[in-house]
Amino acid sequence: MIVSESVSRQIESASWIRRMFEEGIRMKKERGAENIFDFTLGNPTEDPPEDVKAALRNLVEENAPGTHSYMPNAGFPEVRRNLAETLKRDTGVPFTENHILMTVGCAGAMNTLLKAMLNPGDEVIVPMPCFPDYQFYIMNFSGKMIPVETDENFELDIAAIESKITSRTRAIILNSPNNPTGVIYPEALLHELEEVLQRADHPIAVISDEPYKSFVFDGAKCPETASIISNCIIATSWSKTWSIPGERIGYLAISPQLTEANALFQACTFTNRILGFINAPAIWQLATAKAPDALPDLAIYKEKRDLLCDGLSRSGYEVRKPQGAFYLFLKTPIPDDMEFTKILQNEGVLAVPGKGFGRSGYIRLSLTVSRDTVVRSLPFFARAIKKSKV
Numbered sequence: 001m002i003v004s005e006s007v008s009r010q011i012e013s014a015s016w017i018r019r020m021f022e023e024g025i026r027m028k029k030e031r032g033a034e035n036i037f038d039f040t041l042g043n044p045t046e047d048p049p050e051d052v053k054a055a056l057r058n059l060v061e062e063n064a065p066g067t068h069s070y071m072p073n074a075g076f077p078e079v080r081r082n083l084a085e086t087l088k089r090d091t092g093v094p095f096t097e098n099h100i101l102m103t104v105g106c107a108g109a110m111n112t113l114l115k116a117m118l119n120p121g122d123e124v125i126v127p128m129p130c131f132p133d134y135q136f137y138i139m140n141f142s143g144k145m146i147p148v149e150t151d152e153n154f155e156l157d158i159a160a161i162e163s164k165i166t167s168r169t170r171a172i173i174l175n176s177p178n179n180p181t182g183v184i185y186p187e188a189l190l191h192e193l194e195e196v197l198q199r200a201d202h203p204i205a206v207i208s209d210e211p212y213k214s215f216v217f218d219g220a221k222c223p224e225t226a227s228i229i230s231n232c233i234i235a236t237s238w239s240k241t242w243s244i245p246g247e248r249i250g251y252l253a254i255s256p257q258l259t260e261a262n263a264l265f266q267a268c269t270f271t272n273r274i275l276g277f278i279n280a281p282a283i284w285q286l287a288t289a290k291a292p293d294a295l296p297d298l299a300i301y302k303e304k305r306d307l308l309c310d311g312l313s314r315s316g317y318e319v320r321k322p323q324g325a326f327y328l329f330l331k332t333p334i335p336d337d338m339e340f341t342k343i344l345q346n347e348g349v350l351a352v353p354g355k356g357f358g359r360s361g362y363i364r365l366s367l368t369v370s371r372d373t374v375v376r377s378l379p380f381f382a383r384a385i386k387k388s389k390v
């Protein structure tokens, strides 16, 4: 077989979301696109912010010397300087350009970092449910993912995390606001975690995966993990904030308070190169510096969240409104989420079973669909809950 056994196994277990997405394409052909309500992928359909489009147009127009050249593997120094200033302002932590590394999206950031950090067999603790690709990123570098359940409200269980720390623990991945649950981890829990990490007998890093940082609702504020956790490394991207996931631009920010921050920055600069990324896309690096304050239109997402949550509540679903990110992690009216996903599918509604994120009894619905899709889907959700109870 030309494909390795491990990759064949990974493909088999990784195909949840994509399988539903492909099923959607088939069903749209069969039943007509207007009759299929596809809530599977977190692929923003809103237009990128105006400032971002203008910045890109200007950069192409100006075509300044070096715009399309190689630059230091960590990225353009002036772009990194700008970002460091913003992070210093927001976190109070003295970031400089030598703590910032521009990456190929957030996935590129995490792979670059894990390659630099992990020895074979090293352990990375991940609160569950989680973004399903973490396990593969960790396996890429022969690490071992150690899942830890969150509580019934999907909050961090600090005692459970502490109980999983061993001499092989190198990192903990935190994702707040969370995909799939929409939970924002409160400051108090982050302080508790910091105390646990300070007690550990070796340095353990927190990888703060923050691509949904700007997606917060009802006046909530997402705490700055780097302000609280000393050994923090931020991994993030503009994929969701600017609706540009296909463009692949993100960064790593290594806290200057981290033990051996400089060695890790040098290592990541090297791993970014040898993983074949070389550097993050040049024109997008420059665009981030030209439109530093561009944000998503949260009102659009909030309206869709409220329409969906209120409509589902009226039909008898038990709904917990997400505080942030753009997913609803919905409790299924029957315990078997696979079965309920099938019932929904028969009604033309596509969702991802919670099992794919490591928590059965739930489905994930993405709010990146149009408002019209949300409104027209509600009667079909109502029929599905009735059918599940007969």
Ligand SMILES: Cc1ncc(COP(=O)(O)O)c(C=O)c1O
Pocket: 042, 104, 105, 106, 107, 108, 131, 175, 179, 209, 211, 236, 237, 238, 239, 240, 245, 250
């Ligand atoms: C929690 C989380 N982390 C990382 C990523 C990867 O982001 P990017 O597309 O910027 O690589 C995603 C994408 O959906 C995500 O949901």
